[in-house]
Amino acid sequence: MKKIGIISLLIILFFNSCSTDDINKDPNSAYTTTAESLVSYAEKALSDYNNTPNVNTNNFRLLMQYWQETTYVSESNYNFVNRNVADGVWNENYVKVLNNLQKAREIINAYSPSPSEISTWDAKKKGQLAIIDLLMVYTYQTIVDTFGDVPYSQSLQLVKYPLPVYDKGADIYVDLIKKTQEALTNLNGTPFGDGEYFYKGNSGKWKVFGNSLLLKLSIGIADSNPTLAQQIAQVAISGGVMMSSADGCQLPYQLASPNFNPLYSELVASGRDDFIAAETLVDYMINTNDPRISSYYQKNKDGVYVGQQPGKAGLIDVFSRIGTFAYTRTTPGTILSYTEVAFYKAEAAARWNTGNAAIEYENAVRASMKEWNIADDLAVSYIAAHPYDNSNWKKSVGEQAWVSMFNQGLTSWNFYRRLDYPVLIAPETAISNAGGKVPVRLQYPGREQTTNGTNWSAASAAIGGDRLTTKLFWDKN
Structure with a gap:
């Protein structure tokens, strides 16, 4: 991993202007930074990455054959090397999101409360760190689901570990589950203010997000670690996952640049x-x-x-x-939607009888219809014409999740790789490195090969080769 410092944009507050009465202070220096402003920046960066169709960083709508390019079709044919796409993905997640969240964590841990704050600081501190942990868990899962084995235990410690080792994806998942459960126990009150844009620091909403994230993690390893997956799915559902669109995690984009969608x-x-x-x-x-x-x-x-x-x-x-x-400028940026969680509940019910699979499937499709403002009678007719098929639940859930995740390309790619539906055919013009198939991972960044070659080489060997066709540890079928 290239050694990159915290970028100067840390001080630029999303939806806010930065001003100071002391003209001798540099507004872009670290001493003006607050933990909440770093969380603000990280949340916008995370949403921007998830929702952008920029071919330098996010080509998952192309992979899932939702969109197609008009003129320059390299990415539609899986050539991600020309634009150094993997380097862009690495930078967006490790630098813009995780590094900023780590800096926020350091500021919180170093903070000395005033006498009037001492009685409430411990709970507030735990809550702030819990929200940061959940954001970091979400981001690390995204990185693992994209590449496989990645820097984790030594990442974000660039002074101590300028060339971090790559941890096994399976081990990272287990630790992410542990961190999510720990974070859920520390959420209380409103540890952040309005500068936390997803839920305005509301611990109750963050708990619902955390349980939903726990369910997402469990479904991710359903085929590679089914015992743990089933156990965690049941814990997550009983703990309280998203039950309506009001629970969804979104960034509310605005009219003016650079804050529009x-x-x-x-x-x-x-x-x-x-x-x-x-x-x-x-x-x-x-x-x-x-x-x-x-x-x-x-x-x-x-x-x-x-x-x-x-x-x-x-x-x-x-x-x-x-x-x-x-x-539309103000279309919200999706991080985790109720529709996505509803499909996880349907998949969990089909795998482990955590509920009525047919009903959960119908709820998921209905959630998608409502998300896109489709009339109830049309949703009912559609579901009746496309009922749940218990004999091939992977096809039922996989195809409908594919349609429903239209604006969540990476999430759709996960469903596709896990359930093997829908059946997608690679373009005849696709690059030879794809082996005639839709890619099942991104190759590691070229920058990693040149700056962290030893660890890149070890990780490549461990996963079975740094190729577009190498399946992730959880992609068993």
Whole structure:
């Protein structure tokens, strides 16, 4: 991992302006930084990464054949090397998110409360660290699910470990579960203020998020560590996971630059038209009479929905544009949605009888319909026409999760790799390194090969080769 310091943007507060009465103080120096401002920055960075369609960092909508590129189709054909995509992913998560959260942790641990704060500081401190831990758990899971074995135990300690070792993904998952459970026991009151943008520091909402994250972790290792997975899934569900869209974790983007949604940034503010609908999902939705198609896509110049074949370029007016939500400045940035959690509950019920699988499946599809403002009667008709199939639950859950996770590409990729549905076919024009298949991981950053070569080489050997086709430890089928 390249040694990168905390970036100067740490002081730039999202939705706030930074000012000082002392002109002799540098507003971009570390002494003006508060833990809450670092959390603010990290949360926006995390949301920006999750939601951007920028091909330098987030190509999961292309992988899952939701979107297609209009002109430059390298990423649609899985060439992620030209733009150093993996380096971008590494930087977004390790530097912009995790490094800032780690700095916030250090500030909190070093803080000396005033006499009036002493009686309440211990609980507040625990709560602040718990929220930071949950954000870090979420981010590390994202990194593991993208690459496999990654720096963990020695990461974020760049002075002591400038070249960190890579920990096994399976071991990281176990520790993330432990950290999540510990964080849940320390949440109380409102440890952060409005500068914590996801839940405004509300511990009750963070507990629901934490249990939902615990369920996500358990489902992630359902095939690689089924005993632990089942145990943790039951603990998470009984602890209280998301039950409606009001529980969802989102960033509320604003009208003004640079705080509008990164979708708007790439599709409108950039002045470019780089994306159109992909044929795979468009045809599936047409064939299944899915009412969400009008929310996902716009009709082309001829008044119909048309998607381009994955891997091929296409004219913007011939094929469908992405839905109007992507052209809207204030579309919220999704971190963890109720729809996603509902599908985890459906999968848990199918695997371990934690509930009625058919009902949980229907709840999940209905949650997606509501998320996209589809009328209840249309949702009921759609579910009746596409009932849960107990004999092939992976197909039922996998295909519907694929459709429902339209704006959550990485999450959709996880469902796809775990359940092997839907059946996606790689473009004939895809790079040879993909082996004729949709990639199941990203290769490690080129920068890691040159600056942390020994540990990169060991990790590559441990996972079975640093290739797009190397399955992660939890991808067993």
